[in-house]
Amino acid sequence: MPAGGNPNLSAELAIPGSAPVSDIADEIFIEKNVSVQMLRLDQIDPVLSGNKAFKLIPNLVAARASGFDTVLSFGGAYSNHIHALAEAGKRFGFKTIGVIRGDDGQADSHTLQFAASRGMRLFRISRQEYRRRADAQFIDQLRDAFGDFYLVPEGGANESGIRGCMQLASVINNSLHTYLPDEIMLACGTGTTMAGLVAGLGELRHKSEMSSDTSLPFATSLPSATRLPSVTRLPSVRGIAVLKQGGFIRAEVTRCLQSLRAPGSEFPDWAVETEHHYGGYARFPEALAIFVREFEIRHGILLDPVYTAKLMAALYQRVAAGLYPPGTRLLLLHTGGLQGRMTTQY
Numbered sequence: 001m002p003a004g005g006n007p008n009l010s011a012e013l014a015i016p017g018s019a020p021v022s023d024i025a026d027e028i029f030i031e032k033n034v035s036v037q038m039l040r041l042d043q044i045d046p047v048l049s050g051n052k053a054f055k056l057i058p059n060l061v062a063a064r065a066s067g068f069d070t071v072l073s074f075g076g077a078y079s080n081h082i083h084a085l086a087e088a089g090k091r092f093g094f095k096t097i098g099v100i101r102g103d104d105g106q107a108d109s110h111t112l113q114f115a116a117s118r119g120m121r122l123f124r125i126s127r128q129e130y131r132r133r134a135d136a137q138f139i140d141q142l143r144d145a146f147g148d149f150y151l152v153p154e155g156g157a158n159e160s161g162i163r164g165c166m167q168l169a170s171v172i173n174n175s176l177h178t179y180l181p182d183e184i185m186l187a188c189g190t191g192t193t194m195a196g197l198v199a200g201l202g203e204l205r206h207k208s209e210m211s212s213d214t215s216l217p218f219a220t221s222l223p224s225a226t227r228l229p230s231v232t233r234l235p236s237v238r239g240i241a242v243l244k245q246g247g248f249i250r251a252e253v254t255r256c257l258q259s260l261r262a263p264g265s266e267f268p269d270w271a272v273e274t275e276h277h278y279g280g281y282a283r284f285p286e287a288l289a290i291f292v293r294e295f296e297i298r299h300g301i302l303l304d305p306v307y308t309a310k311l312m313a314a315l316y317q318r319v320a321a322g323l324y325p326p327g328t329r330l331l332l333l334h335t336g337g338l339q340g341r342m343t344t345q346y
């Protein structure tokens, strides 16, 4: 049975077309003559914010189009993805099931309490069993236990998720007005968001080349007098891996781009940095906590401990190391995850 009763599904499940932008001014940026702005995807919705909206909404559209009323996914006890899916399910009329890593008897995290409060059925499994989350036989067993469902992989890492993240390119283009970044930086876990962004930029370029309008995106809103030579190319994209041995993210982004075969998805100008993981996924050493505290007080922008804290720390390190030529304009994506602050002492 299809879920929900609203016939105007595309309006109900729409991804926002733009997001607020914050200017981040700091002594080190002035000294190095680098400008930094941040796209505040954390502010697009009180709960369904950050990259989650972009990954989940196309999945829910696909679920509804195929007549599913139940969506199942996987995540850890503090997962931003599980938190967002529970909210989206409640809001858009889907039953949701969260298969949670770890059955060690720990009390429910605030993330899981929130998910349950939004009607998500939670099912804890051992870490060993959790490793089978992509195994077809295991998924069949889950169908036997729960009935049929639309499956969203852990972290929303599937083609619908990537295609949703392709829309980030036009959101950036619509939000920036006269700021033309040379480089866009974002935090990477699976690489899905980055793959979508890179493909989306390639698609924007392709569309502009195909249209009679010869000006590239990111340049269209500039008065002609301010069009500098550098606006004739699109920004490059730099991912910051938040886990140890994040080299797999490069392979994953490459695989995603190849599988999309979208026009322009061969967009080549991207890189993944693997030295900013601070000891591994969800590790939050005191040095990083001090950095985040100072940053938040100085700029009034909250960071999450798992993703955007490491992104921001990487930015400061790269600028201080002189890796950007004077005049460079950077854009950081705030991909949300602020619910994760509830469990971390800063």
Ligand SMILES: Cc1ncc(COP(=O)(O)O)c(C=O)c1O
Pocket (backbone or CB within 6 Å): 050, 051, 080, 081, 155, 187, 188, 189, 190, 191, 192, 193, 194, 304, 307, 308, 335, 336, 337, 338
């Ligand atoms: C807040 C936040 N930022 C960044 C990411 C990284 O996204 P991806 O897994 O697509 O690389 C995630 C994970 O989805 C996240 O929750």
